[in-house]
Amino acid sequence: MKSYTKAIYEIIKTGHWITDTVGQVLKEDNITEPQFNVLRILKGQKGNPITVQDIQGRMIQRSSNVTRIVDKLLDKGLVNRQECPTNRRKMDITITSFGLDELEKLNKKVLEFHSPYINNLTDDEAEILEKLIKKLKGE
Amino acid sequence: MKSYTKAIYEIIKTGHWITDTVGQVLKEDNITEPQFNVLRILKGQKGNPITVQDIQGRMIQRSSNVTRIVDKLLDKGLVNRQECPTNRRKMDITITSFGLDELEKLNKKVLEFHSPYINNLTDDEAEILEKLIKKLKGE
DNA sequence: GATCTTTATTTGTTTGAACAATTAATGTAT
DNA sequence: ATACATTAATTGTTCAAACAAATAAAGATC
Known part of the structure; x- marks a missing residue:
């Protein structure tokens, strides 16, 4: 317990x-x-558009304001937003090539942050760590 | 790496x-x-007053607005705030007995949330988990 | 002991998060 | 086909977080 x-x-x-x-x-x-995180999700789509709802579902933090996040990304020219052709309620979001470039840069910086820690655990240890957390949650 | x-x-x-x-x-x-969390920190003081700054230092999230958090707790009668006698810049914060009662109730509820998970790991596993995370951070 | 610096807390302001309510399109049932 | 319910996204509003600036006391220096 302790x-x-x-x-x-x-x-x-x-x-x-x-x-x-x-x-x-x-x-x-x-x-x-x-x-x-939205940018990463969009990159993971490899060109396929994704709806606001689906972005929502894939976010780590269940921030409800995906619309406004996309608004910001639009302002910066990092994403496109257009009506889904098959369902006019939905919006198809995609990442622009500028967005991909920016994400690339950001990823490098984030990786730099992680680099001092990456080798603190062996692969085995990291896997055990992951498994223990999952076990803790009952997964 | 993966x-x-x-x-x-x-x-x-x-x-x-x-x-x-x-x-x-x-x-x-x-x-x-x-x-x-502030309430828990105050309880941990076992009656000894603690300053805003020290509360700050013990918080998990480095939320800067401890003053305003204490304001809220004051409104609810959960804490006391008074000038530190030896240093008038500082404020001595203590938890009220009502605050302790409330905290007791809250702790019970939080414990209820945790109860389904507490036994998912053995003590040994939990300790390994903790150690691995610390090792990951280089501690 | 007057001035300057540092420390401790508070306050102001801007931005994002949470939640509810709204709009608009689609699906469903009669 | 019309009415009703559901789904998808957006918008409005309130509250908290972040950061900077301000206040005010204490400490240091000359």
Whole structure:
């Protein structure tokens, strides 16, 4: 029970620390963490459009304002938004080539942040870590 | 590298999930997560007053607005705030007995949230988990 | 002891998050 | 086909977070 609490605390604290720090890095380029995540989701689509709803479902943080996040990305020319041809309620979002370039740059910076830590754990240890967290959640 | 990324992702996602869910539970009693954490810090003082600055230092999330959080807790009668006798710049914050009662209730609710998960890991596993995260951070 | 710096907290302001309500298109049932 | 319900996205509003600036006390220096 005590060890459970300590583990939980460590997870929360570390999670916050990573997102906060990465957030700082991204802010230098005037990008928020949610915006960054949307860009990554869009890149993962490999050109296929994705709706606002589906973006929502894939976000780590269940931030409800995907529309406004996309608004911001549109302002910066990082994404396109157009009506879905088969269902006029939906919006098809895609990343622009400029968006891909920017994401590339951002990814490099984020990777730089991670680089001092990447080898702190062996692959085996990292896998055990992942599995233990999943087990904790009952997955 | 791939396993590192997966581990990191799991940490972030799980951390968010816990704080979000606990946040929901607390909201039923009109308490935010930062307010709850301040209450816990105050309880941990066992009656000794603590300054705004020291509260700040012990918070998981480095929310800068401790003053305003304490304002809210004051409104609810959960804490006291008075000038530090030895240094008039500082403010001594203490938890009221009503605050302790409320915290007790909240802790029970939070514990209820955790109870399904507490035994998913053995003590040994939880300790390994904690150690691996610390090792990941280079601690 | 007057001035300058540092420390501790508070306050102002801007931005994002949360939640509810709205709009508009689609699906369904009679 | 019309009426009603559901789905998808947007918009409005409120509240908290972030950051900077301000206030005010204490400490340091000369």
